[in-house]
Amino acid sequence: MILVISIVIGFISTPTLGEGVSTLTAKTLNNSANVRTVLFRDTDTCKVCWSKEDLNLLVARRLVQDLIPRKIPRDFPALYTYLKDVIETVKAKSNEKNLHTMLLATYDALGGYLHAIAIPILNEAFYAGNVDFTTTSNLHTLLGTMMAFLGTNGNGWAPPCDMRRIPTKVAALPIRMCKTVEACDAFVINNRSSSSSVGSDECEPGSSSGPSQESKIQIPFLDDNAYPSAIAVPLKEHPLFSLMSECAVNIVPKYYILAMRCLSSPSYSNKDIINFNRQLHRWIIATVVPHLHEIERWYPGFGSIMRVVETMNQRGLASTEIIKIDTKESNRSVCIDLPPSSVCSWSFNVVPWLIIAAIVLIALIIAICCVRCCINCIRSRRSNEADAKGAYCQDHFTNTLVNLYCGIKGRQPPFEGGETSQGRSRRGFGSSAPSYEGESSDDYETE
16 A cells, blocks of 8 residues: 555656556556546546646546455445555655645545445445444545545546445344333333324325224334434433434334333233334335435434344234335425315415416516517617608609709700800709809800
């Protein structure tokens, strides 16, 4: 690791950058994962001129590719230690001139690896109960620091790996089915037989359409199924937990173990145990599982939750019905029974959009009418100006012809045997055309 970092720093510190790069990067690109980059774009391949800083960054990014781990991460504490050592070594070996370039290249390579490979596997292991909270929090914090330094949201990196090709081992919970009456004292027990409360089957997404018996112990629920931030469990001492807090780690497995011990008492039957497990299984699959594959957020409150599902599967208590998984829709409402003919949901969802569409349509029609009126006014004004101009030109042309004709008549030659041109007036017969100054009788020739 130190050798690779020293080589990279040596390369970007020398004026000649092209020598020896292909020999080192050929092995690098063949043996490490291609996590892509957020430092460059696809259009940069068409660039003709590169600055020295960009060329240094490009070479450094290609060389630190060799620092990316080549195996699927399993030991996450060791992975975190390795990443921290790489960053500390880069900071120690770099000088002030090339430190920023080295950190950009290092964070781009290691951040892409965390975003595309390590974090999806880490989240899966955390929800399966194989990784502790501290290690998971440290790696998520490290990725957030890298993304903040690079100023990116990770869109340029490779997408998260497909976890269906990377199986994760999940262990069942060690539940001792002893008859512990004291375990029921921690719960708010539901003694009603109706199914209209919050924990009823009709209010749970993914449940069957027909009514079913309500569980004696209420099922947990989230504050918002689309973007959850808190979880409520029917515990007397602490019923509400933040999903982002360390205090909520493993809250669902603890709740499940206490519930199973409570239901194993003589006060409840096997039917109550089966009903509770099936409703809890439907809630986990329909509401919780869609959030377990998110990269931008991780939920400590869902820690080890897959162990609950694995316990149900091994004991044959899981629901066998087809469960509809929730989509990303807000759930900030209370489950209320409405008559079949109710149209409240339609009126609240569609009517505002219809009103907005009608207003926009009316405004568009008014705008079109105003534009047409303006166009007609402009055309009418231009037509009037053209008519006025034509009339003026015609009158001016007529007056010009008349003046020209009268002037010519005033300049006609004298009659034979009559007066000379000097004794005659230059005005025409009956014409009011003015005489021309500077003209003499010599200007006219007589026959």
